[in-house]
Amino acid sequence: MKPTVHDIAKIAGVSLATVDRVLNGRPGVRSVTRGKVEEAIASLGYVRDLAAANLAKSRTYSFVFILPANDNSFMIGLTEEVRGAVARSSFERTDIRIVDVPPFDPDALVAALEAVLAEKPAGVAFVAIDAPEVRAAAERLRQAGIPMVTLVSDLPDSSRDHYAGIDNIAAGRTAGSLMGRFLNGPSLGERGATVAVLAGSMLVRDHRERLEGFSTVIAQAYPNVRILPVLEGRDDPVLAETMIAEALRRNADIAGIYSLGAGNRGLIRALQAAHGPSRPLVIAHELTASTRAALADGTIDAVLNQDAGHEVRSAIRVLKAKADGLPVLAAQERIRIDIFLKDNLP
Template identity: 80%
Template sequence: MKPTVHDIARSAGVSLATVDRVLNGRPGVRRVTRQRVEGAIAELGYVRDVAAANLAKSRTYAFTFILPANDNSFMIGLGDEVRGAIARSSLERMAVRIVNVPPFDPAALVAALDTVVLERPAGVAFVAIDTPDVRAAVQRVAAAGIPIVTLVSDLPEAARDHYVGIDNIAAGRTAGSLMGRFLGGGDATVAVLSGSMLVRDHRERLEGFATVVREQFPGLAILPVLEGRDDPALAEALVMQVLEDNPQIAGIYSLGAGNRGLIQALRKVSMTRRAMVIAHELTAYTRAALADGTIDAVLNQDAGHEVRSAIRVLKAKADGLPVIAAQERIRIDIFLKDNLP
């Protein structure tokens, strides 16, 4: 049988109360006694029954998700997934809350993080913006002892506990490799549409893409990066313009979430030879475009998996349990029209 607190007490020759004091870090235990108890815990291989503990505490995990109020399908989908988790959350003793912030706005994110410190939830997940003040705010949240998970876009050197999202450099490399192979390896011109170079995920994708192109497909020329701020109208205008100015474009890599604008532009502009298009995030728009051949490949991160992973990780951190690294690795899905789910 699994050892319980009673077994620890008996084995260490102390009372239940003392075991409880040691287990929960309460004061009033001599150093030697504490060590005796800890020895018994280690010897018997005791692990706290988290379910029973939560029952006794009648604990509910309060988690806060800070999400940018972006008008793109991916962020909307991410919000939907969090709301889906909220619907299931009461079953798991969780109270998940969403806080919306303006997109690409470091000051607003900092304010939201500072509010979190006051509310002291059991954990926070947020889509990071990579600036020094955000980093400092994260440091304050961490100092308050609140577990932190970055979602979709990371903040590597900051005090976050875990990053839930894809390896964006690998994603960019994959896009570069597919682009090079699909284009057949000759000379060609490629355009890149990003959201903002302020967020790390977009920067990293570009970096991976450019690296592979440089190393493996030197015949490809990459045009200056377009920053569409993940805004449909702006992205459409930028793509229309670049296609007009560079009719020789053979490939487009859309590494942000401005796909609605991109697709509209592609459908408006008539090209002599259709460009090879690789985009990120499978949404209703990119799915349709993939199905009808406007887009050739979509790299995707599964928002549902990310949200569930973030919650699992936050819960584990709140309980002081280890996370299963392999389970929490978010994979890069590659969709062609032939493997659409």
Template identity: 70%
Template sequence: MRPTVHDIAAAAGVSLATVDRVLNQRPGVRHVTREKVESAIRELGYVRDVAAANLAKGRTYPLVFILPASDNTFMHELNAEIRQAILRSPAERTDIRTIEVPAFDPAALVAVLEGLSREKPCGIAMVATDAPEVRAVVDRLVHAGFPIVTLVSDLTGSLRHHYAGVDNIAAGRTAARLLGRFLGPRKGKIAVLAGSMLVRDHRERLEGFTSVMAEEFPDLAILPVLEGRDDPEIAHMLIAEALGNADIVGVYSLGAGNRGLIRALKEKAVDRTLTVIAHELTAHTRAALIDNTIDAILNQNAGHEVRSAIRVLKAKADGLAVIEAQERIRLDIFLKDNLP
């Protein structure tokens, strides 16, 4: 049977009020008395249920999500999942708000983070732009006691507490293997569409992709990366222009902007001579899978990422351990045959 605060009070010979003051590190307890209580806690093996204590006190966790202001469907879906979390706030005792910053803009992200340092939320989840100035302000906030989780795109080398997202190097390697296998003995060039090399998830996907292509599919040459800034119009323009190269046999879209990609493919590649791998299952990419415009989609579950970020931030705010296996984000591979 688990020891209780009553057992601690009896063992230490003090009142319940004194035990409560010691557990909550409040003043008003003599040093010798505090040592008695702490000794009783150790001897009894008492482990405090922080979540239950917070529930009893009616504690609410103010959390902030920082997202890029971007006209891409995946970010819209991430926003929708956060809105669902806001609807669950009364049950989960959270107070969640979102802040949008211009996409791929380190200075804007730094300004928001510095502003939040004065507001003191219980935790911050952010889609990171990987830049030295962003890492510096994140490290300052962590040193100041702010729990921080990166979402979708990581900030490796910083002191952030957790990353809620897929293994992007593995995602890029998976895309390369799928593309190479689908193309078989064909030779030619591969067009790669990214959002921006300023974000780590895009860089890591490219790293994994180029590694496998070089090792196992040397007859497929990767063209210089097209940076569409996750904007459907820019992506359409870049891909439409690239498809004028008759040697292109495959396309890897490692970011967003897939609406523009799909439009360009439909305009040019009606004979389906191209093999296309893209990321994120949305209404647009689902339809493109079904009509054979895209061959495979690599997907991350936005809802799982949001729920994971909330769990981790609450745990860090309470000083509790994170269950790593529960927070691992799975990479899904969808063809038209296994769509959920």
């Protein structure tokens, strides 16, 4: 049988109340007695029954998710997944509140974090913006002992406890590697190939990192592939469409396009409107209804994806663990980069 507090009391020769004081760090126990109790705990290999403890405390984990009110498919999907978690909250002893903030706005994010600080929830998850003021706000939350998880976009070297998202440098490297292989880089010869990159904004860390990984691999492994200056489409379908259309018109020799941001609808429209001699090889991010269709019909060749559902569930698991002071299963919480070709669409 699993040892209980009663067993500890018996072995240590103290009362239940004393065991309780030791276990929950309450005052009023001499260090000699505390030692005896701790010894008994160790010798029995006692582990507190979390379910029973939570029942006794009638505890619910109150979490806040701060999400940018973006209108691209990925963010909408992410919000949807958080809503799903809200719907399951009664089963999971969670009480999740969603806070919307304007996108790409560090001040708004800081304000939201400050509001959270006052509320003192059991944990916070937020899509980070890489700015010093955000880092400072995070530090204040840490001082207050509120567990924090960054979601999708990280805030490295900050006081956050965990990052629930993909390694964007690795994602960019993977895209570069696929691009080089698919273009048959090693045997391109003197002629080489030209590749365009469409990003949302170079101010966003994810995008910067993806570009960095992509450029590194291309430079190292496929030196005869040229990368055109980055097009910043602000994740706006209309802008992206005109930019890509224009780029294709100017450079008839574009052999590949890497779309590392969101808002691929414009890209797809531009590609389907273009009637070049041979369509370029396209690698994009995030599996949405439009990229899925484009993948199926051959407009896009590969899609790198992060599973928003996994990210949200992982964030919740990690926040719970942090709130309870438990370790996290690193292998379980690693968010993987999915690579989808038309042949392994789920």
